[in-house]
Amino acid sequence: MPSAVCKYGGSEINFFMPQTPGAAWAKPSEMELTPSVFSHLLRRRHVKCDEAKPSCQRCVKWRGFCEGYETSSSARSTPVLEPDVRSTTPTKRLVVNNYNSDTILAEPTTNLFENETERQYFDHWLQYRNRLGGGFFDEQLWNETIPQLSRQHASVKYAIMAIGGIAQATRHSLKSTSPVQMGANGPHYHLALSYYGRAIREVREAKLDTSSLRGAIVCCLLFICFEVLHDDRKAAFSHINNGQRMMDELLRSSEQGDNVLGAESFEKDILHVFQRLIQQSWSCGVLRRRDQFLSNACSNSSGDESKSAQSWCCRGGSGGKCVIHNMPSSFATLQDARCWWDVTQHYVTHSSDIVLRVTHLGLEDDFLSECNERVQRHMNDIEKARAGTRPAMSEQWQDFKDALERWHAGFKSLWMAAQESRDEEERSYAQAALLQAHYLTLYGCVHSPLSCSYDSIAQLTPKYREVVELCGYLLEYQQRSLRPCEIFTMDMGPTWLLFLAGTRCRDAEVRNKAIRLLHEHPRRDGLWDSRIFYALTVRNRVLEISNAQEGTLEEQWWRLQHRSAHVDEQGRLMARALDKNPLTGAWELGEDNLRRFLFD
Template sequence: MAGSTKTNSIDPVAGIVQHTQPDKPKLTRNSTRKVRTGCITCKKRHVKCDEGKPHCLKCLQSRGHCEGYAVEQRKDPPKPGQFCWDSSQVIRHAAPPRAQALLNFDFLDFGNDLGVIYFDEFVGLVSAPWTSAASGDDLWAVTVPQLARNSDTLRSAAMAIGALSMWHRQSPNRRLSTLSVPEVPGNEGDSHYFNAVAHYCQSLKSQSRHASLQDTVVLSVLLLYFESLRDNRKAALDHVNHGLSLLLALITDENSQHHIAGLAPNPRPLLAALAGVYNHLTPQARSVLKDRIGSGPPLPNLAKGLKKKNHTIESFMVLLSQLPVTGTDIGDVPAVFNSLDDYQESWSAIRKAHTAMVPIMVETLTSSGAMHSKDDKAIEDFHRNLLGNDRIRDFCDRSAKAMDALDVAFQPLFNKIIMTYDDESPVYLRAIHLRLQYLGVHIFDNPPEYIDMASLNTRTPLFREYLSVASIALRLARREVQRNPALQMSLQYGLSWYLLIMAFFCRDPLLRDEAVGMLRDYPGQDGLWSTRALYALALRCRLVEQRNAMEGTPDEQWARLWRREFVFEDGGDRIIFRYMDRNEATGKWELVEDLAELEEGTYEMRWRRQPVTGSGGLLMVELYAAANAEDETHTPP
């Protein structure tokens, strides 16, 4: 804007640009039009309005409510500014990416002032600490807002998310996991929900009229975010199915390099960031089924594409994980990291290398004799061979050495940030999230450590540290939830899942109970997981542990606990849980299956016993076969 200047300062530790805006010079009367932007309530009272958005603070303090602002329709809506990619143009004094994200709304066509409010809400939501810290890149904080500002399709989707966030903000329900969407407007705040649906539909119409590769790929993520934010996991699974199919076609096509080049002037970072979202959600989509076991592949469009391309889900996930191209090798770890950006680059390289274990695990599974066996002894031998496999052990040993070196170099920086920064600082929260990511992989993605009770007991200090750091993250999260529950929606966070794994596998009963308690009070929603379902499963597992401890040596008890398997049906609202239970009549331990269905809006559920579904063998084998098999009778959405 003419007459204003902006200065930037960079925090070297966090790699975050901070913006300051000096006072604007006073404009002359000729340059200023008369403002009539006060709220409806102040206009009726004929008093000066403080123009606070979305509600006037003066009204809220004096009267307890504000009727909001009249929606001013623009007489001549300006067309969106032309957005031209020109990779040959060099801008030597360009603003930093986060500064570029703060564009002037007046250049865009929002239709009315409410559209501006919704878009502003969207930008604040997707750049919130929980979302941006978990992603590890600028996808949400910078890239998506920039692209949305310059595309009718993406801007409509962004306004849909912003309107839904406004509805959450004004809802008396402060937990995403127990929300109930309105069917008809019940109060003034519900209008935001129906406006959100209208903008959602508008984005689909715009996409059908003006299709582009960039809009199609990014829109799939935005609509996935929207459906997750209103807890519609069945629709979210459809978008995962569609988005993964797009990525498969894009990166495996004969002309893939040409298609990728047309995605953006520097397409690799954008493609890698989008792939990171879907790579995180794909394993969830194998456990959270839209329908029931046996009703077809969980991701039908993807399954059909994988068959044509001669890929499996596992090989495709490895392919996606290789998209981020970094110049950092896993051995290039300094003595001490100087910034979180430097650490994250090395951490990303190690995580990328860690995905090479997936094909080894699959090969061990498919070559075992337990693939189609129902014999308890054969299945026990399979678990023992899998967890004791020499190739897997050697891989994990090499990975552990690299991660230990990374941890030594990160500890001084981490401790400095924790002691220097306030816990409200984005730098502090980012450091906490990065520490949780490291501990999650180090503790839970090391199969050989789970082979027997002795190995697991040595992991107890790590389990304890994980819960300690997680408690800090959740304390900060609950503070944000009081402002807006939508701030705790993340497509790339996995804390709730790791808490469930802790409740299953940690051998310290006090730590297990602490993990269950954290799940009960969990304030957010992580991807496709239903927090209520994870908590219900953790509670049920506590009873299984109690019955299992009645008989046998520690190693015999642990071998029985290997048989615990579960899957979430009907979009996550129906839980199937298998485990070994003692038959009181025969005194033998037998495989049983329990079922529970979540009731809308509550944490209450009832478990009941049912016959074991499927073949009665390993549930993971049935899910693996379903995910990689094309069902000709299944109609894709």
């Protein structure tokens, strides 16, 4: 029997669900859910107190209270909350379009809250939720479904309030803020941790049914949002991994679990959000090991065996193939193009050997081994090329080029129409421009991977120039559309695109424009932090100047391919590169702390 093991603080939660290859699944609402089918397994671990008065921050976060001290009820920062405060007044009942018709949701009301502080934190999240989806496309998940699920699941309500509290604790600044600094900004940080702990406890105590699994997945998404604001990327990566496991079980249990694009609205919406977050984790050097079946099942295998082995993010193609093989030749709307772009981008990222040398230390080997192995293969190819035996691009790369071109062929007419009606339909143009910029960036990763030649990367200059121009427009568009402030989203914004253009493009003018845009528009798009990318691109600009002083263009590019960066276990941003030793005249691999390049 398969299980999804999800670690939340001091507990592990196992969701067990039956899986029989080839067996038909009933609708979730019709399934007989018994302890033998679906159960919790909780295992507490000791959490060492940090001895902070009046209560330990670690215990507040993971348990909602601290057993290390005896504190009078009058000294508590927040009252003990009941797991689910029921409203005594009638509420408006509604059915979310395309959602499970058996699930009736209620609009959030003030009766959900125990006190005014809770309501204020919840309302703060509501005020900014439209930005979490990126602000370019309409996002039913963020705008409607999650707020309504806060009535059905107390865990979702507490997770939302935790985000509202942590946002207040950071004083709406997206720069890195320490717990001490957040704690000095009033009671918000302590309350945010407390609500976070309550959300975790509600997930533990939830009823054993498919609805609770949906609620746990939404909480997982909200926990990622919280940890990004909390600046704890290690925890954010862990929640992304947990979310993937739970998504696998949810889609396997649904009636259309063998088709990720044929699932119900909730499953499809949250699936695409997780695909984008997985893309972000890959760009940070953190990637789950791809399934061993992938190289074969996506092309050769068929039937129930391959279907049961495939991960949730790849199922849906005819004859047991990956869902990307069902991509239509054209897309009716930009929203359709975006959904299929998520599928295409995910397939190319996980199935190919494209990789970036930016990562995080202190993570488990399961998070890093896939990217580390990819990097090593590229470095071996680079050494072979220096020895005069540059390996030819394999047929596998051609498959990914073809996948990208199939998507772009279907998108091309929409892109042309958006350009023609830019003045009348600017929002549609912005949506299309975002997709075009992401396509061009992934095109560069596939056609000129880490081990590519100088000529290969130089040929991409026009595409990187277009990427920077599009990103400049997108940033200016959002600045006009939203209130002037630092933007925080959980979507695929322009930040990462500017970082790649600012480090890979061989035109210094294009690189400098990308750097300027990163500096002028501080923001976070999920795991992507413009301040970190700005520091890396500025350090690269210094490196480019010294590197250009010696050798041919190919030799200079070979040295640049040794660039890497990581965030160490102390949270320091470190960069490694080949630099010339002024004493010996040799090019040596050195490490540099980039703190001086981080701006406030």
